[in-house]
Amino acid sequence: MQADRTLDFDPNRRSFLSALAASAALAGPLGGLASSGALAQQAAAASALKDDAAFWNEVRGLFSHKPGVRYMNIGTAGSMPVETLNLLDSENRRMARESMSGYSNFLDQRKTLARSFGCDPDEIVMSGNTSDGMCHSLLGLVWLPGDEIVTTNHEHGGGNVPMAILQDRYGVVIKRVTLPVGNKQTAEDYVELFSKAIGPRTKAMVFSAPTYKTGTMLPIKMLAKLAQEKGIVSICDGAHVPGMFAANFHDLGVDFLAGAGHKWQCGPLGTGILYVRNKVLPQYNPRPLPAYYPVVTSSYPLAGGLPPRTTNDKETDDLAARIQSTGSRNAPVYMGLAKSCEVWDRIGRDKIQAYTISMSQHLKEKIAEKWGVDALYSPKDDPRLVCALTGFNPFRNPEHVKDKARSDAFVKRMLDEYGFVIRNVNFPVPGSQQEHYGVRVSTHLWSNMDDVDQLVDAMWDLSGKMNTV
Ligand SMILES: Cc1ncc(COP(=O)(O)O)c(C=O)c1O
Numbered sequence: 001m002q003a004d005r006t007l008d009f010d011p012n013r014r015s016f017l018s019a020l021a022a023s024a025a026l027a028g029p030l031g032g033l034a035s036s037g038a039l040a041q042q043a044a045a046a047s048a049l050k051d052d053a054a055f056w057n058e059v060r061g062l063f064s065h066k067p068g069v070r071y072m073n074i075g076t077a078g079s080m081p082v083e084t085l086n087l088l089d090s091e092n093r094r095m096a097r098e099s100m101s102g103y104s105n106f107l108d109q110r111k112t113l114a115r116s117f118g119c120d121p122d123e124i125v126m127s128g129n130t131s132d133g134m135c136h137s138l139l140g141l142v143w144l145p146g147d148e149i150v151t152t153n154h155e156h157g158g159g160n161v162p163m164a165i166l167q168d169r170y171g172v173v174i175k176r177v178t179l180p181v182g183n184k185q186t187a188e189d190y191v192e193l194f195s196k197a198i199g200p201r202t203k204a205m206v207f208s209a210p211t212y213k214t215g216t217m218l219p220i221k222m223l224a225k226l227a228q229e230k231g232i233v234s235i236c237d238g239a240h241v242p243g244m245f246a247a248n249f250h251d252l253g254v255d256f257l258a259g260a261g262h263k264w265q266c267g268p269l270g271t272g273i274l275y276v277r278n279k280v281l282p283q284y285n286p287r288p289l290p291a292y293y294p295v296v297t298s299s300y301p302l303a304g305g306l307p308p309r310t311t312n313d314k315e316t317d318d319l320a321a322r323i324q325s326t327g328s329r330n331a332p333v334y335m336g337l338a339k340s341c342e343v344w345d346r347i348g349r350d351k352i353q354a355y356t357i358s359m360s361q362h363l364k365e366k367i368a369e370k371w372g373v374d375a376l377y378s379p380k381d382d383p384r385l386v387c388a389l390t391g392f393n394p395f396r397n398p399e400h401v402k403d404k405a406r407s408d409a410f411v412k413r414m415l416d417e418y419g420f421v422i423r424n425v426n427f428p429v430p431g432s433q434q435e436h437y438g439v440r441v442s443t444h445l446w447s448n449m450d451d452v453d454q455l456v457d458a459m460w461d462l463s464g465k466m467n468t469v
Helices: 016-027 036-047 049-060 082-097 107-117 130-140 157-170 187-197 220-230 319-324 331-347 349-371 398-402 404-418 449-465
Strands: 124-127 148-152 173-177 202-208 233-237 256-260 272-276 389-392 423-427 436-442
Touching: 082 331, 107 124, 107 272, 107 319, 107 331, 124 130, 124 319, 130 157, 130 233, 130 256, 130 272, 148 157, 157 173, 157 202, 157 233, 173 187, 187 202, 187 220, 202 220, 220 233, 272 319, 331 349, 349 389, 349 449, 398 404, 398 436, 404 423, 404 436, 404 449
Parallel strands: 148 173, 148 202, 202 233, 233 256
Antiparallel strands: 124 272, 256 272, 389 436, 423 436
């Protein structure tokens, strides 16, 4: 195993990184304010990326990937830094040597995560994964027959399954908006879609940001604001948010955000990051806290119930501790997750966001150049809708994207013949009778612009070879 490596980044070094971070902040991919100059700045910063190869090479050295393969499916699985692996190893051995239990609410680790994600320890839970976080969020709320959830037709099973349970168990009505695909959309379109669908019985909105199907970053802040205005609960499936975005959970204004620890954040498998709003902060979300009961917990009073939820900025109860405390847990993985978060903080979350999204923007531009902009399922021109996932139709004959076997073969051949790990995913497209099986690329901090250029060349070459009837 490689030795631990620390990143020797000089924060005072003048480089394009500050420009990159600034461009990302201006662009506001989490649904902040768009700036007309932001895209141009982002493009300039992206082209300057190669100039700081030394820094990102050092970052690449923190991981232990198999040589010869380029991993671009982080949306499915990340990869732990070596120092997290070492900690997992030593903590597992210590637990075994000392016959230790895992009864804890893991406050120390929750404090680390709270610092990383702009919230307080009583609001952040190390869940089992995103799906687990979505179950905690949805199943813990109080539902009555006829209550309605407004969601989308591009949700993951991680959210769809608990919504189906609510439907069957309580008679909750699930209403879905049809999401557009491609580059001809703006953040306002999503607000309008949801706004029109929300009715008098709507109790909550559930949306993925970004969606795993097209890599479209739904504008979290704008949608959370809409939920506040409509007086409904907002639940974000943010599986891809931790580790990709420099997110401040308070600032997002949502009630719940369930993210993965094991994807972009590169924590151990079996970890997620769940934000549960637990105080009323008027500058972010002035709405009263919804009634909530932890559903999987060992920490609930046997008589008397929970204290009333706070109406101000001081919590009346450590809700996250209640959700976190369920019997004896796998302590080393939580320590590992906190370690990966520390590594990200050391590198700089703004830089990671700017770097990973810039590579994706570069990829999107190259796809638009070679295949035409209509091949993109991910938007590229509204900076509020972009992220480090890129979904597109790789086939020269666009109809071929409806053929699952052909799409599966494309992904397999990209690995077998060119050494790139990417994936495909199916989804409905407005106006098409059949689902599309687009491919999806994740650009993370161990990739660079050369990898992206070579990926494009490989995909173009393969799409030429596969252009048969
Ligand atoms: C949008 C989205 N939600 C939920 C999940 C499920 O993630 P997990 O394995 O962390 O439960 C995924 C996994 O890819 C996803 O992309």
